[in-house]
Structure formats: C-alpha cells, structure tokens
Amino acid sequence: MYALKDFGSFHVGGRMVEVSGQSTETLRFSANMAYEHDPNGAFLIEQVYVQYFIPVEQRHKTPLVLLHGGGLTGACWETTPDGRPGWLHAFLRQGFAVYVIDNVERGRSGFCAVEGIWQGKPVGRTQAEAWDLFRFGRQADFTANKPYPGQRFPLHALEAFQRQFVPRWTSTSPAQIRGVGAALRKIGPSVLICHSQGGYLGSCAAVENPDMIRGVICCEASGWPASEAITAETVGGWPWLLLLGDFITESERWSQAKTDTAAFGERVNAAGGKAELVELPDVGFAGATHMFMMDTHSTEIAGWVGDWVRGNC
Amino acid sequence: MYALKDFGSFHVGGRMVEVSGQSTETLRFSANMAYEHDPNGAFLIEQVYVQYFIPVEQRHKTPLVLLHGGGLTGACWETTPDGRPGWLHAFLRQGFAVYVIDNVERGRSGFCAVEGIWQGKPVGRTQAEAWDLFRFGRQADFTANKPYPGQRFPLHALEAFQRQFVPRWTSTSPAQIRGVGAALRKIGPSVLICHSQGGYLGSCAAVENPDMIRGVICCEASGWPASEAITAETVGGWPWLLLLGDFITESERWSQAKTDTAAFGERVNAAGGKAELVELPDVGFAGATHMFMMDTHSTEIAGWVGDWVRGNC
Numbered sequence: 001m002y003a004l005k006d007f008g009s010f011h012v013g014g015r016m017v018e019v020s021g022q023s024t025e026t027l028r029f030s031a032n033m034a035y036e037h038d039p040n041g042a043f044l045i046e047q048v049y050v051q052y053f054i055p056v057e058q059r060h061k062t063p064l065v066l067l068h069g070g071g072l073t074g075a076c077w078e079t080t081p082d083g084r085p086g087w088l089h090a091f092l093r094q095g096f097a098v099y100v101i102d103n104v105e106r107g108r109s110g111f112c113a114v115e116g117i118w119q120g121k122p123v124g125r126t127q128a129e130a131w132d133l134f135r136f137g138r139q140a141d142f143t144a145n146k147p148y149p150g151q152r153f154p155l156h157a158l159e160a161f162q163r164q165f166v167p168r169w170t171s172t173s174p175a176q177i178r179g180v181g182a183a184l185r186k187i188g189p190s191v192l193i194c195h196s197q198g199g200y201l202g203s204c205a206a207v208e209n210p211d212m213i214r215g216v217i218c219c220e221a222s223g224w225p226a227s228e229a230i231t232a233e234t235v236g237g238w239p240w241l242l243l244l245g246d247f248i249t250e251s252e253r254w255s256q257a258k259t260d261t262a263a264f265g266e267r268v269n270a271a272g273g274k275a276e277l278v279e280l281p282d283v284g285f286a287g288a289t290h291m292f293m294m295d296t297h298s299t300e301i302a303g304w305v306g307d308w309v310r311g312n313c
Numbered sequence: 314m315y316a317l318k319d320f321g322s323f324h325v326g327g328r329m330v331e332v333s334g335q336s337t338e339t340l341r342f343s344a345n346m347a348y349e350h351d352p353n354g355a356f357l358i359e360q361v362y363v364q365y366f367i368p369v370e371q372r373h374k375t376p377l378v379l380l381h382g383g384g385l386t387g388a389c390w391e392t393t394p395d396g397r398p399g400w401l402h403a404f405l406r407q408g409f410a411v412y413v414i415d416n417v418e419r420g421r422s423g424f425c426a427v428e429g430i431w432q433g434k435p436v437g438r439t440q441a442e443a444w445d446l447f448r449f450g451r452q453a454d455f456t457a458n459k460p461y462p463g464q465r466f467p468l469h470a471l472e473a474f475q476r477q478f479v480p481r482w483t484s485t486s487p488a489q490i491r492g493v494g495a496a497l498r499k500i501g502p503s504v505l506i507c508h509s510q511g512g513y514l515g516s517c518a519a520v521e522n523p524d525m526i527r528g529v530i531c532c533e534a535s536g537w538p539a540s541e542a543i544t545a546e547t548v549g550g551w552p553w554l555l556l557l558g559d560f561i562t563e564s565e566r567w568s569q570a571k572t573d574t575a576a577f578g579e580r581v582n583a584a585g586g587k588a589e590l591v592e593l594p595d596v597g598f599a600g601a602t603h604m605f606m607m608d609t610h611s612t613e614i615a616g617w618v619g620d621w622v623r624g625n626c
Contacts, residue, residue: 001369004315008398009391011476027436027483029383029510033535033570035446041439047476049388056314070342073421075362078322085321107421108386110479113437123340124426126354133348163324163360166423170340197342222346257346 002092003056009108013182014047017114045117048179049074049108050187052099053088059095062191062214062313066091066100067180069196070222071125071168073107074100076195080294081157081164087193087293090302096309099187103201104179105172118175122167127158130165134290135247135254148247152287152295161294173201180205184212191215191313193305196290197222203264207234215313217241217305220290222257224264235273239312240265241305242277245288254290315405316369322421326495327360330427358430361492362387362421363500365412366401372408375504375527375626379404379413380493382509383535384438384481386420387413389508393607394470394477400506400606403615409622412500416514417492418485435480440471443478447603448560448567461560465600465608474607486514493518497525504528504626506618509603510535516577520547528626530554530618533603535570537577545585552625553581553588554618558601561592567603 022039029035051074052063066077066087077088077100091098105111105118112118132139136155137147147155154161180201184190191214194202199221206213207229215238225234242261248254265275280288285301292301335352342348364387365376379390379400390401390413404411418424418431425431445452449468450460460468493514497503504527507515512534519526520542528551538547555574561567578588593601598614605614 002317002320004317007315008402009388010396011388011473014476029483029513029535033513033566035566037436038439038442039436041441043437043439044472044475044478051391073423075322075324075421078364083323089321102421107423108388108415108479110386110420111435113435113480122424122426123350123352124356126351126356128354129351159357160324162357163327165357166421167426170342200342200346222342253346253348 002089005054005056005058007053009049009051010186011047011049011109012186013179014044016042017045017112017117018042019114043114045112045114046104046175046179047109048104048183049102050099050183052097053092054097055092055095057095058097060310062189063097063099063187064091064309065184065187065190065192066098067103067192067194067198067202068101068106069198071165073164073166074102075107075164077293080154080298081161082154084298087298087302090299091306094303094306096306099183099190101180101183103198104176105169106166109179118169119171120169122169124167125165127162130161135245135251136289138250148250150287151247151289152297153289153291154294154296176201177204177208181209184209188212189214191217191309193217193219194221195219195293200224204229210234210237213238215239215241215309217243217308219243219292220245220254220257221261224260227267230267230271232272235268235271240268240273240275241308241312242275244277244279245290245292246281246286247289248279315402318367318369318371320366322362322364323499324360324362324422325499326492327357329355330358330425330430331355332427356427358425358427359417359488359492360422361417361496362415363412363496365410366405367410368405368408370408371410373623375502376410376412376500377404377622378497378500378503378505379411380416380505380507380511380515381414381419382511384478386477386479387415388420388477390606393467393611394474395467397611400611400615403612404619407616407619409619412496412503414493414496416511417489418482419479422492431482432484433482435482437480438478440475443474448558448564449602451563461563463600464560464602465610466602466604467607467609489514490517490521494522497522501525502527504530504622506530506532507534508532508606513537517542523547523550526551528552528554528622530556530621532556532605533558533567533570534574537573540580543580543584548581548584548586553578553586554621554625555588555590557590557592558603558605559594559599560602
C-alpha cells in the first residue's frame, strides 16, 4: 500500500528552434485522415519530463531526485526486469518524496526532430553490449551465458531489461545538464541520486546549481565535472556519496572509472567539500553490478542509501 | 490523497531486428568515458511501456486503459498544461484501476534507431499546428491569439502544453496496433479509453483482441478499423462510446471525422454491436476542444465518462 499525498508530472525547460523555408507535406495520421503538415515554425526542444510521488507520511524534508543513465529512462527506477518494485518504491516506503526525471531526448521528454540541431545519430543497445558495459560478465562469456560468479543482476530477465532500452544521442550532454538544472530549480533543494551517464550529467548540474542541492549520490558515474568547476562554492555545501559496485577490477573501463571517481572525491575534499567513496561489497553488497538498483539485493541497497541520506543530508 | 494498493510499470511486446556488417565506432558517453560501440547484433524494437495505478478501494472490477493520441505520450493523462490533475487522477478517485500506455515510438517505449526499419522521418509539432488541429480556434486567428468564443482549453498554458509534444512517425500504425494488443493481453479484459490517433489504433487493437475488451471509449478518433474487420465476433460483445467535442462544424477535417465516426457507429450496430455517438455539448460540456481531457471542465467530463462506464461496462 502506498499512501500518496500527491503524484503527477510536469515538463520544464527547453528552448525554441525556428524552422523556415521548408515545403509543406501531406502526412497521414491514419488511413482516414490526411493533413498538410507545415514543417516551418517554432519547435520546442530539450524540455525535461519529471514525475513525482509525495508520500502522506513524508519523514524527510528534502526530496530525492532520481536521474537515470544512458540509453534508459526514468522507468529504470520503477521496476526491476524481474518485476520487483524499484528504488522509487523503496524510497517512497522510507518516507521520501521522490521525483523521477526523463532527461532531454529520453522517454517522455521527447527528442529533437528538427534536423541539424543535434550532432550525430541516436544509437541503440544490444544485450551483448549491456552484458559487458554493465559488468554482468566477461564479454567473451556472453554467448555462453556465463556471468561473473556471485553477480546479482536478474539475468533470467535480460530480455525484459532490454525492453527498457531506448536510443540515445552522444552529443546532447550540454542540453541534458541544462535540463537537469531546470528540473532542480523547479523542484527546489534536493538530494540528487544519479546513475552512470546520469552521474556525469547530475554532478555537472549540481555544481552549476549548488543552491538547489542538499546531497549528491553518484551511482557509478561515467564522468565528472571539469576540475575548474570544483570550488568551495560549488561543492562545499553538501555531502557527496560516490558509489561503486562489484567486479570493478574485471573491467578496464570501470577500473579507470574508479580511478576517476577517487580523483573527483579528492578534488571535492581538497576544495573544502565532503566526498565519500564507498564500494558496495565493502558494506555488505557483494555481487552488485552496474545496475545495482535492479540487482536482487536492490531494496537492501536502497535501505543503506536511505540511511546515508538520513545521516548526512 | 491517493491510497494505492500498487503502482508501477512494465514493458511488453516488441520484436528483434538483426544488424550485421556494420563497422564499430568510438562513442563518448561522457568526456571521460569512450566506448567502442558495435552497431551489430539484435536490437529490440516496438515494445510498449505501460504504467499502472491500482487504488486500494477499487470500486469497478474492470480496469481502464488510457491510450494517448499522436505526437503525445501517456503524460497527457497525468496533468493539464495549467497544472490541474489529469484524467488518470480523476479515474483513480472514482475507484478505477488505471493503466497508461506510451505507444510504440513514444515516450518510455523508445523508438527504433536502426535505419531502414521504419519508413519516413519523425515530425514535430508547432503551437500553430496544434491550434488548428485541436480546434482551439481558426488557423487564421492563431497569430492574433483569438480562440473560438467559449472554448475551454487553458490557452494561457499553451507553451506548457507544447512541452508535452514529442515527435512521431506516420508509418508505424501497424506496429502501434500490435503494441496496444500486446498491452491489452498482458493487462487482461479492460475498458479502453483512447484519444485521436489513439482512437484509430485503439479501435483497431480492440477488434483484433475482442476477448480483452469490455468497452471502448473513442475520444475524437482520427480513424477506424476497415469495414471488413467489423463483425459480430469482433465488436458485438461490448459497448462503444464515440465522443466528439465542440466546434466540429468549424473544421472541415473534424466535420469529415464526425461523418466517419457516425458511419463506424452504424457499422458496429449493423453487425450486432452497440455503439453510441455523443457530442459533448449535448450532455452539458460546451466549449470542449479536441483535447477535452485537458479542458477546464476536464474533471467533470471524466465524471460523466465514469458514469457511462459504470452504467454500461
């Protein structure tokens, strides 16, 4: 049972792009209805969709904002591939108000259909790519379906997980950082929980909007703000929790990410901030993959994260 | 306050497309993380996202399934552009379990990024196009911001409405009809409430999955199933409510749609079914635009629709 004081959604941010000089074209919305579509005019792009859930018993004043990673949408916080409740549910049960973002070009935010505005093309993802990138197992062992021993992702539901994949551009980070900032400024001071590419975008948005932040939890961020963006003013006012899962040493990419994460934490602390790097196996969560909000111990990890927020933010 | 027994989401349906013979390319997920992306392999496309809300006090056994129109997502049922609760909330308060679909290529369902699978390009929408298409006013009066007298769309929030617009393909109806069918078969027997392009897709999915239908409410459908699809077996087992808003005679397109709607209703009744065409001004809702789930009397219209479901389904 979930007793919600309120829930709903809004879109925020974005900008207008003007198209002119194009010919109209006849489109068919259905077999029976044709329409003379005018591709000229002002199109709104780069807005951000936010869905929110406010519990009746809100036991922590500051809301949580959940920001998904690359190739995914806010749906990744709603359910695990094997159908268990997601972190959204876990945090609601802990008495947090929760805001879930679909970042620019993902999910209900929509994407830019005006050609020439965004560089490059959207790319999709196969199960094979996810297997390696998300540390379910060695790339060479994908075909044999032989994961890392003890890994906790529900691999029997890998196809259900693939249904959550959406295409993503790789050129839209600046718009996405602006989008997260617009969402934060609308929501108000928050604890930001961000995953993977969202860890990069979220940490960049956090240092650009320090007055809207009460804490940042980066779950295996794929990147960090530039060194010059890290000052006492931008990172000094709240705690950072930098989380990493298991099997890091199995992956060159994630070994490098661990090095970068540690370096970011040191820069934050040197600037007078407070950053803490925690590897989940060290606090009782062996087998955590890159998708630890979906692993079979996901609810327990959410409990640990909630304790950290209650103790630090 | 909303007391929910459960809420969450799932993805369903879709198919695999195989890509081969393409070169890998280096992508940057963030400034710090490059990745050798392999565009070959099995990509899952045409899945459908469904978000559900089950009230603690479910006063009607059959759930409602809400299907958005073209260029929109399930978000259109969650909030009005001026920030009032949407039909999702109205039906929950009436004690219905509600399932909200993002159809194929919209919102959290994602789209197909593999080239050559879908025909044509996605197209966006301007405020000017919405003004005419959704019957806020005469096309010629858009620039002067002079709507139809008495129209009830919250036009002061037109830019917020535009943030809900997402690009749409015009070649994906067969996949979308399959997607709605897959969602219905997962949800089970339902009353389907579908809008505009969703009215076309939803009515087609209904006659293809008659055992999953307990009633269909088409809100200004933009098209209908082919005549040969209408038989006692496909439409005879449940009631159809065909709703139209106000200002129909102002628009050649919607005048034609009204003619088509009446003809469809007659075909359903001739086949032994039970279809009812209702123009909203005739039941107390003057000023209803094409977007009547967002008009200023949207909650009252949802009450009337709920009464119809309680009385007929």
